[in-house]
Amino acid sequence: MSSDASDPAADTSEEAAEAAADAAAADVADDHAARATAAAAEGEHLLSIEDVDAYYGQSHILRDLSLHVEEGEVCALLGRNGAGKTTTLRSVAGARPPDVREGAVRFKGDEITDRTTEDISSLGISLVPEERRVFPNLTVEENLHLSDVARNWSNTFGRDVSMDHPGMSTEEVFEVFPRLEERQSQKAGTLSGGEQQMLAIARALKQDTDLLMLDEPYEGLAPQIIQTVEDAIERIAETGTTILLVEQNAVAAMSIADRAYVIDQGSIVFAGDSEQLRDDEKTRERYLGV
Amino acid sequence: MLLLQSEIASILLNGLQQGAIYALLGIGLTIILGTMEFLNLAHGALYLVGAYTGLIVFQETALSNGLLYSSGITTLGFEGGFLAALIVVPIVGFGIGLLMERFVAEPFYDRPETDQLLVTFGLALIVEETVKNVIGGNTFQSIAPSTILGVNVSQPISLPLVGLFPSWRLFIIAIAFLVIGLTYLAIERTDFGLVVQAGTHDSEMVRILGIPINRSYSLVFALGAALAAFAGLIGASIQTVSPQIGTQQALVPAFLTIVVGGAGSVRGAIAGGLVLGLIISAMTQTYSQWAQIVLYLFVALMLVFKPEGLFGSAEVGE
Numbered sequence: 001m002s003s004d005a006s007d008p009a010a011d012t013s014e015e016a017a018e019a020a021a022d023a024a025a026a027d028v029a030d031d032h033a034a035r036a037t038a039a040a041a042e043g044e045h046l047l048s049i050e051d052v053d054a055y056y057g058q059s060h061i062l063r064d065l066s067l068h069v070e071e072g073e074v075c076a077l078l079g080r081n082g083a084g085k086t087t088t089l090r091s092v093a094g095a096r097p098p099d100v101r102e103g104a105v106r107f108k109g110d111e112i113t114d115r116t117t118e119d120i121s122s123l124g125i126s127l128v129p130e131e132r133r134v135f136p137n138l139t140v141e142e143n144l145h146l147s148d149v150a151r152n153w154s155n156t157f158g159r160d161v162s163m164d165h166p167g168m169s170t171e172e173v174f175e176v177f178p179r180l181e182e183r184q185s186q187k188a189g190t191l192s193g194g195e196q197q198m199l200a201i202a203r204a205l206k207q208d209t210d211l212l213m214l215d216e217p218y219e220g221l222a223p224q225i226i227q228t229v230e231d232a233i234e235r236i237a238e239t240g241t242t243i244l245l246v247e248q249n250a251v252a253a254m255s256i257a258d259r260a261y262v263i264d265q266g267s268i269v270f271a272g273d274s275e276q277l278r279d280d281e282k283t284r285e286r287y288l289g290v
Numbered sequence: 291m292l293l294l295q296s297e298i299a300s301i302l303l304n305g306l307q308q309g310a311i312y313a314l315l316g317i318g319l320t321i322i323l324g325t326m327e328f329l330n331l332a333h334g335a336l337y338l339v340g341a342y343t344g345l346i347v348f349q350e351t352a353l354s355n356g357l358l359y360s361s362g363i364t365t366l367g368f369e370g371g372f373l374a375a376l377i378v379v380p381i382v383g384f385g386i387g388l389l390m391e392r393f394v395a396e397p398f399y400d401r402p403e404t405d406q407l408l409v410t411f412g413l414a415l416i417v418e419e420t421v422k423n424v425i426g427g428n429t430f431q432s433i434a435p436s437t438i439l440g441v442n443v444s445q446p447i448s449l450p451l452v453g454l455f456p457s458w459r460l461f462i463i464a465i466a467f468l469v470i471g472l473t474y475l476a477i478e479r480t481d482f483g484l485v486v487q488a489g490t491h492d493s494e495m496v497r498i499l500g501i502p503i504n505r506s507y508s509l510v511f512a513l514g515a516a517l518a519a520f521a522g523l524i525g526a527s528i529q530t531v532s533p534q535i536g537t538q539q540a541l542v543p544a545f546l547t548i549v550v551g552g553a554g555s556v557r558g559a560i561a562g563g564l565v566l567g568l569i570i571s572a573m574t575q576t577y578s579q580w581a582q583i584v585l586y587l588f589v590a591l592m593l594v595f596k597p598e599g600l601f602g603s604a605e606v607g608e
Binding site for chain 1: 481484485488491492494495496497498499500501502503504554555601
């Protein structure tokens with residue numbers, strides 16, 4: 001283990017305290033930032049994964065894994081193929097498998113480990129899964145409309161819907177991804193890989209999202225499309241939406257992430273700022289191959 | 291073999307009629323399979339129940355064997371007429387669908403497909419044998435009313451090109467397509483339908499988007515069951531009714547339909563049903579002894595050259 005992963009919380013909470021002081025001094029204009037720093041100062045993370053052990057059938061995939069994400073940051077979870085990145089995101093999203101047997105996942109302080117996928121989603125966690133998984137038989141417009149249906153149905157069934165970051169309207173989503181507007185009445189199955197990725201992110205943005213989890217958003221995309229998606233992710237981050245980004249492409253991920261974790265064989269082997277990881281050649285070579 | 295115009299037209303009409311039955315069955319099977327990832331081999335049993343319910347509601351059915359007959363009951367039924375059957379049969383199907391979802395399907399959602407196959411095939415056999423024991427194993431004549439809403443439907447009417455065609459069967463074709471059309475609209479034009487369409491492709495992704503799709507499982511299942519029962523009534527209107535029809539005339543064709551149409555597609559189920567109906571109709575009218583062989587060869591060729599079906603997408607089954 002090449003870096004100090006033992007107490008990643010120490011320096012972040014120091015930073016948070018500083019930030020809180022700054023925020024207090026500088027006329028609290030931004031409600032959201034103030035709340036974020038206050039929460040962080042109390043040691044409460046937006047998302048925390050605590051000592052999670054997760055299994056696919058008999059295979060032990062996540063081993064005592066812990067990490068946390070602060071409100072407003074872009075956090076990257078990096079690692080090789082099969083290291084447990086997707087399993088981590090699925091565990092948070094409540095998707096089964098994996099089967100989470102030990103540990104806890106907390107969101108805004110509440111334990112969500114055993115809640116259903118749809119409940120977790122309406123609490124404000126959006127997962128953009130691997131392979132995009134847009135509905136190929138539906139048009140772009142219909143794919144996006146499903147996020148409205150989600151909100152309506154959640155209200156109907158009287159579940160608590162997150163309000164911190166109300167989802168974007170279709171018009172706002174089209175501003176982020178103008179290409180989708182051109183394609184709105186086309187079946188999603190006929191879109192290019194890049195367009196499908198845009199659609200997958202777009203429908204997550206339409207949800208009331210406080211934490212956007214992106215699973216390998218650059219996978220299989222041409223370099224210029226990667227740039228488009230990267231710009232979009234940066235724009236989303238600027239709106240204050242917290243992002244947990246999973247990538248094999250460590251270089252691309254580090255360029256937009258504030259902080260990074262490195263996962264190997266189901267455990268965190270590095271935690272720190274992106275610059276720290278950039279400087280930590282040994283970790284990069286050993287676990288990321290870059 | 292040279293076909294007369296009238297023969298071609300009658301192949302088309304018979305094909306539409308058989309195709310409508312397959313389409314109704316296929317829609318139900320495909321939405322249940324897609325949304326719940328539940329393989330329902332008891333789908334044909336719902337067709338069987340629909341056919342017998344139709345028979346019992348429509349007329350006083352004279353029993354000649356079975357448990358009821360041996361205990362002294364010789365007739366069964368209400369003489370409710372065909373319109374009553376049109377209302378009662380889907381309701382019965384819907385109700386059975388709700389019960390089936392709750393007590394048979396739900397406990398098996400997370401079990402392997404082989405378990406689902408066994409339990410639903412078992413249920414199909416139980417239904418078939420129960421009907422055989424209680425109502426009797428004999429074959430009943432198809433439902434054929436003489437009037438509907440005061441209109442005489444027993445006389446054949448003369449159609450251009452076709453010549454004389456039973457007006458009763460035209461009515462059946464019309465009503466079947468009306469139901470198919472309404473189902474299609476419900477699936478294509480409503481939010482519920484949108485969720486079902488999305489769910490038939492990838493129900494986990496629907497849940498990741500925050501839609502509690504499992505709350506609509508019972509409704510989807512019941513809808514599929516009501517359509518299967520309705521198909522049974524339509525089938526009973528043109529074919530004889532016996533305990534074996536659930537498997538022979540419903541279950542197997544329903545699977546063929548979604549293979550041809552593409553699993554997980556309502557549009558595909560309608561198209562697949564019509565294609566199979568027309569093949570069967572054409573073969574029956576020309577080389578009837580080859581009908582089944584041609585049908586299965588066609589489906590086999592589909593599986594080889596277009597395994598995703600007419601309207602399916604490559605993603606299905608991943």
